[in-house]
Amino acid sequence: MTQALIATQRFGLGAGPGELAQVASDPRGWLQSQIGVDEPIPGITSSAERVVALAEARQEVRAMKQADAKNSDAFAQLKAQQRDAYLSDVSARLGAAIASEAPFAERWIRFWSNHFTVSITRPIISGLVVPFENEAVRPHAFGRFADLALAVVRHPAMLLYLDNARSIGPNSQLGRRKEAGLNENLARELMELHTLGVNGGYSQDDVRALAKILTGWTIARPGRMARFLDAVPGTFGFAAAAHEPGEKILLGRRYADNGEAEGIAAIRDLCAHPATAQHVARKIALHFLADEPPQTAVASLADAFTVSGGDLAAVAQRLIALSESWSLPMIKARPPEEWLIAMRRAFAIDGDVPARKSVGVLQQLGQVPFAAPSPAGWPEDSSGWLGPEALMARLDFAGAAAQRIRVAQPATMTDQILGSGVTEESRLQIERAPSAADAVALLLVSPEFMLR
């Protein structure tokens, strides 16, 4: 039973009723069978459609005088549109996770979404964050890392979030005509966070070089720029007129003047760099295994990454095969969103997830979906999730939520959800609870339910 708990909890989103018993016969096989499950979340509008609508609404606002624009109905509508799109997307995404029959695949996809964070701290992209996961992350989460990175970098949400959409080569056709130029943001985070890691051996000159290589990588918006771009409005487009001409040198390698192809080659080279394998392997181990992951596990994952040419399905296979995956103590905190999903799975609370309410609860618990405070995403080191205030918020929420949860068979609840591995301390408190609601609340905040 313990192996089943590890499979459903460390690698999944928590067991639903009867699920532990099902998984118990072959926990590894259960995880393996999920590799490659990457269907998009249904019912999410495409980012292209949203970008076009956004651009049109913005044009209307831009046409006004600055002083009027901020107070205009059009501006308020624009903001509400983004907010509503975000809320309904997040609700659908929560619902998909709660109902998922491939929760390991779901965790794996969410890991990559967080690795390549886009955040609604830039409110303008609120309506694009879930489409980003759907369109750029999901289709490649079990494919090649380089294809994933390319899809991510070319997605409108990322191009806007890290400012590349408006980065213009100073010596390009557009750069020479108007006062515009480079923006280093995407280039730096692409190397620091997404591929090489901060100690991956790049310099400030490399950041500039990559920024120049990526000039012209923008969004084909309806209107002015569209005529430069041979692309579907609202999707990635390469604006040759904004691309910095000339040869660039990145990490000692020369990239001849070659338009869009420079960036594709550079990103592929970054993804194949040995530092990237190490960086990515360590992060996966940190996410799934331990806050101080054993070096043997990291080395093995890096090896799988390198040998397979960055095949993420092979890396997932290796993760399942690691002995550490099944032996390390389950002491990493479940982040708030995962905890909330596990709660609904455990008590089979399906049906619609009320959008506003769920986001409100997650705000109180400290993890609004796609609202990480920086491009580094939510921390993979889990110690931060259990600060005093954060823990108290979970207690408060568990106490309130338990009032509304009906348990069919309270006597077997603990075994159903936590299996036989539950500690005496937890079992005692849950069994002795003065009411069914208190028993549920105690189970939700028990170390076994909070940690994985």
Place this chain on the structure above:
Amino acid sequence: MTNRRSFLLGLGAIALAASSNARLALASAPIDQRFVVIILRGAMDGLSAVPPYADPAYRDLRGALAIAEPGQANGALDLDGAFGLHPRLATLKALYDQKQLIVAHAIATPYRDRSHFDGQDLLENGTEVPHGTADGWLNRTLALLNSSGIALADQVPLILRGETDVASWAPKKLPGADPDLVARVAQMYQKSPVLLAALESAVSADRMASTALGDNQAPMMGGGYRRGAAKVLAEAAGKFLADPNGPRIAVLEINGWDTHSGQGVADGRLAQALGELDAAAAALRQSLGAAWNQTAVLIATEFGRTAAPNGTGGTDHGTASAAFLMGGAIEGGRVLTDWPGLDRSRLYQGRDLAPTMDLRALAKGVLQDHLGLPADALARAVFRGSDEVAPMRDLIRT
């Protein structure tokens, strides 16, 4: 809200006493001085926050991002004829005029690369390398003072993490759990030391809050990422610190400084963040009441931004920035700087404001003359390896 967790403190006293080395944040404070650190996460642009408007290269170099000269529309608020404050920093300007604000310019930590995350780590860990240690310099300060500290945040930031237990507090957003349930949870956590320590700390902070803030706490605020939060947290920090039995050290964080685009001048992303900082400063002063006179507040960021605008109406990651010291205990009304100049040849690596002052010198000066810590302890325990960085003197009113 009335003492909703006080039950635990009675019944759970055994649990609390039995647990490890946890020290209640309520322990009596041996000093009267208060110290607050406000971390500006994301790299504040010092050249717009504190425009060096008299530098002959400023206007050309900054182009569309240059802040207008004092006296012009949306112009800088003049400090000393050479430097001004951004027009959104009216509270800071008033403090400067009352000689309760020092502005330090062209200042930086020892970090010379441009990663936010490493830069913030170093700013908080107090060593010369990112991830050089897993605890924060303010936590080590607390250990020397044998005093208590509080983070006004959901999660304790690195600067306050370490051996000494600290409290954290953020406005309550949910109806509180039944005290009886909390006591049962404490029992359940007997063999989970990390969870138990967090629970104890939350309970003691809650008790502090009901003393310091009264039982009518500020109603729900937004989330950590929502604008306007800093003011609410600053007000609470002031109340905690004003309590004679409360903590002596507090930490606040303000996000939103990473202005790669849409930085703006009088309006825009930077103006918004500065406005939030200014409102937090006003709220802190107000809620500290008489304790303001014993207070020093250090406001610092991980690094500055490029001296010239980038191509998208913003600035990229740079090196030196500005820092502020404010409070009734500060000998203020001064701009401290060894100004390196903005001529292209004077810029760090040809692109950033050059650092001429070490942020640790400023912090050490406050720890020495305000909190009474000896210089050797500061170099040994607080800012390890900083023997060469002498504490700045005369920052504190005598």
